[in-house]
Structures are given as structure tokens and as C-alpha cells.
Amino acid sequence: MVPPVDPLFWGLGVAPLVLLLVTLVGLRWQAHEAASVGMFAAVLIGLTAYEMPLRDLTVASGKGVWDAVFVLYVIIPALIFYHVIDRANGFDALREEVKAVTENELFLVLGFGWVFVSFMQSISGFGTPIVVVAPILLALGVKPVYAVAIPLVGHAWANTFGTLGVAWLALDSTVELQAVLLTAVAAGVLLWVVNLAGGVTVAWLFGRKEAVTYALPMIGVVSLIHGAGQLLGIYVWEPAFANFMAATLGLLALPLLAKWAPYADSTSALELRPAMRDDFGGGSAGGTATVATDGGVATANGVEIPETDDLMGLKLALLPFGVLAAVAFLTATLDPLAAALNTVQAGLSFPAIETGYGVAVEAAAPYSPFTPLTHPGTLLLVSTLVAYAVYKHEGYFEAGPTESTSLTRSVLSTAIPASVAVISFLVMAKVMDHSGQTLVLAQGIAEVATPASYGFLSPLIGALGAFMTSSNTASNILFSGLQQETALSLGGLSENWILGGQTSGGAIGNAMSPGNVILGTSAVGIVGREGDVLRKTIPWVAAVAALIGLLIVGFNAIGFLGVA
């Protein structure tokens, strides 16, 4: 049973989201202030209109706080990871060493903000790619708001089959697919479009139309490797490894592309470079970086940049990222190791609940157990410890009591407001889910749709799920069943394309999910500027969702990959 799916209940269901977006994006409130408003709206509407008993509302809220543990255990280790590298001047070293290979800023922004972040997504998750890449872009002279928005857009395509295909596996296990391979191929085709749109958008953010024109050959080659590679992996190998194969090949292609004539020179000739800091002066060592005047103020700014001779080499600068990639890959692919590590788990119990409208959730004991040893937070901490030990041994890290206190203060001053925002946001999402508000939103869209318009709207539902949960996987678990049932009941719709639209929408929705945005803003020290980041990513999500929606309608109409 569900609450009435009518304009009143749909309007009440969407109200918390509208309030969140108005305060966060429209009024530019800080994330923890806006999330609080959204949470209170969801709680009040759940308690009254959606007839949720107070105890059940409390249970849903408690689950939301628990869900936040998974995100907070990325935010805090990621901040420590960032500060340890930063205090050893690792980002300065990385920038100088990379510039020795190429000084082409647009190439570097695409290389890190689209290709490297995709590789990180292929082996990791929970927003780890964003917190790793955003500070690198900052060190390359990208303005802080852009340094967060670019990897959010650049990594989106890799969400479904990345992290060794966890979101795809969730979809496959949630619904009984009529044609598993065809649905995976449909998702792969749509995600190729998302990948291409990601590359073009990263170039556009860097330098608008001129930069897109200039970067098109590189974007074409990389997108061919990413998109076709992923499709090939799905078709001939195994969906779980398709993204890893494609993203790795894309990364390996970068050194070759750097030698390609169009990208061998600097891009300083491009007149419009809105993503880059004018006062950065190319980021040369030995100077003083000043505060950015547009795009935010980061904690990493305004510090003395050491002389080049004092900086570590490329191997040491890449060490933390290499260790992170290796540890993530090992824990994800060595099943006996993962099984052993996953025996350590913790969780809290919650009772069954049921609203006055019959929306019921079973008891869970434990609810969503937390496996810390395979969680990205632990992988980040292991990488940080290795980097800290090596940097200290090599004399790049001075760690006295004053330094430790300063590092702790830096981490906490960013982590606390970010954590408050994440908790409020996830409580809001869980209350909306358990009260039936999220279901009414999705069913409302499905009820007013025709077969053609539903094909167009299916990515939007997937994106809504990812916005609510910051997870492609969770979006697929939430809405795959609804999407499949709606496709069947409307008739004339290919299940392959509708579910492909669901998971593709879930992938792009990650680019605007407040949880991921907060991870990015906390990593570059601009907590409170989440609205500015969303102003850049929400239009991209809307445009790409519309584009793949049109493709679904078109492919369905011509019978490509099957019609129901």
C-alpha cells in the first residue's frame, strides 16, 4: 500500500526537496543550514499528512544517522589524507612534476578531472574519487568551486559499472531481468553518452566553446576508449570489470596523448579560462599563492609554495594515490581477503515500522551492517599512514606536537560542519523513504506518463534516487522495481532501455547529490559553498538526463535492443 498518489500528496512529498534546493542553491545557505530545513519539512510532512507514528519517524531518523556513518568515514579520513599530503607539499610536487610532462592546463584538467577521477571511481566509491581529485585540481590552479564541480561531472559515467560494478549488481539482483546482457548493453550505450557529455562539459567549464573545440580530438579518443571499452567489457568479459578495464586503458592513454601535437603546448593562448585562477601565475614553485577572488576561497590558498628543489619527486608524490588504488583493487578482487576482512562488522538494530497508509519496513538486526576494514575510509587511512611514514622518513614531513594539533584543528574545522550537513540530509532522505514520500514522487511521475514520455522521464527517476541517497546503487535498489513494473504496465516500452535509463540517471544524479558535493567542498576547504557547486552541476544533470531520455524514446521507437 502507498499513500494517495494525487497532486496534494505529490506536492507535499516534493516540498522538502524544493525547500532544500531553494535554501541551498537559491538563497546560498550553507549545506548544514539548508539540510536542516529540508529535514524538518520531511519530518513534519511525514508525521502529519503521511501518517507516520512518532516512534516510526524516530526509527527512520535513527537509520538516517546510521547511514551517515558510511559517508563520515570517508570525509574524515579523506581530510587527513589531504592534509598529510599537503603538509609534505605533495600537491605542489605533483603539480610541478606533471607540468614537466605537459604544461597544457586544459589537458591536465581533463586528465585529472575526467580520466583519473574515472579510474578512481572504477575501483573505489562513496565519493572517494571526488575527495582525491578535487585537491589535485586545486593545486593545478583550478578555482575551488570548479575543482569540486569538474570531478563530479567527470566521474558520473563510471558510477554504474565502476566500483567493480556494484550499482549494476544491485539492479540485477533487485529485479528479475528478461535479458541481462541486453539491459547491460543498453546501460553501456547510455553511459557512453554520459561519458562524452562529461568530457565536453569539463572542457567547457575550463574555457567555454574555444576550449571544447580545442579539446575535441582528445575527448573523442578518450571517450572512444571509455565508452567502447566499457561496452566491449560488458559484452565479451564481465560487467563488474568493464569499467575498470575501460578506465585503466583511458588512464594509460594519457602519456601518449600528452605527446600529441595539439596538446604539446601550453593552453595560455585560450582567451577565456573561467575555471582557472588568474592570480595563480601558473602555480610555479617559489611563489606565493593568493586567495581566489572568484570560485571560492580554499584553505590551501595563501600559503608559501616551497622552492622546486625542496619538493619530492613524482614517485613519492604519487605514492598515496598508488597505494590507495592498489589497496582498493586488492580488497575488491581478492574474494578470500575481502571475505576475511568483512567478518569484522558492526550494526544497530531497528524494529519494523508501518505508517497509517500501510507503508511498511521490516525489522533489521542489524540494519545495514558496517564493514570498516573494506570501507574506503580504512583504505584512505592505510594510504595516509604509508604516505606519512615514507614522507617522514624522507624528511618531507615534520610532525611535532604543534603540527599534530594544527592538523587536528584543520581536519575538525572542516569535518564538523560537513558531518552535521550529511547527517541532516540523510535523515531527511530516510524519513522521506520510510514515510512513502519518495515512492509517491516516483509513482506520481509514472502515473501521468505515456509510454513515450515515460521513456524520457525514466532517467529523471534514477537521478532523483541518487540525489536522495548519494548513491547509484541505492537508487537502483529503490526504483528498479518501480521502473520495471511501470514499463510493463504502460506497454510498448523496452525494459532494457527503461532500466538502462534508471541506472544511467542514477549515475548522473551523483553529480548533484549534496552528500557528494559536501565531500568535495570539505576536501578543498570551501564548506558552505555547496550551492555554488550545485549551480554548475544541476544544469548539467538536467541536460544530460534530457538527452539520454530522448535517446531512450528514439531507440525504443526503432526497436533497437528490443521492445516489450
Added chain:
Amino acid sequence: MERIEFETVAFVLMAISLPLISLGSTGSASTLWTVGFAVLVVGTAIPPLMRYLESPASTA
């Protein structure tokens, strides 16, 4: 108190609410989950309240 101190209080209240809600709701101890929910509400209310209550001088 500085802004970060208020935010720390909000975070601690939210964290405290979790075991109270879980233990209270599974053990049918209504006082426990009610206190847990109240603590969560107070913690969540702090950030928007600060927006209107804090004086410019106390902003971190």
C-alpha cells in the same frame, strides 16, 4: 562560543541520538527513543538557529 563550537555541540547531539533511538525502539523503551529523537531535533535545529542568532563578532 564560536560557530565551530556550536556546530560541534550539534554534531555530538546527533551522534548521541543514534544509540538512544536504536536501543529505545528495539527494547520498547519509549522514554529512551523519545529522548533520542528530542536530542536529534535540538542538534539539527542549531545550524539554522545560529544563522539568525549569532552576532557578527562571534563568527569564526
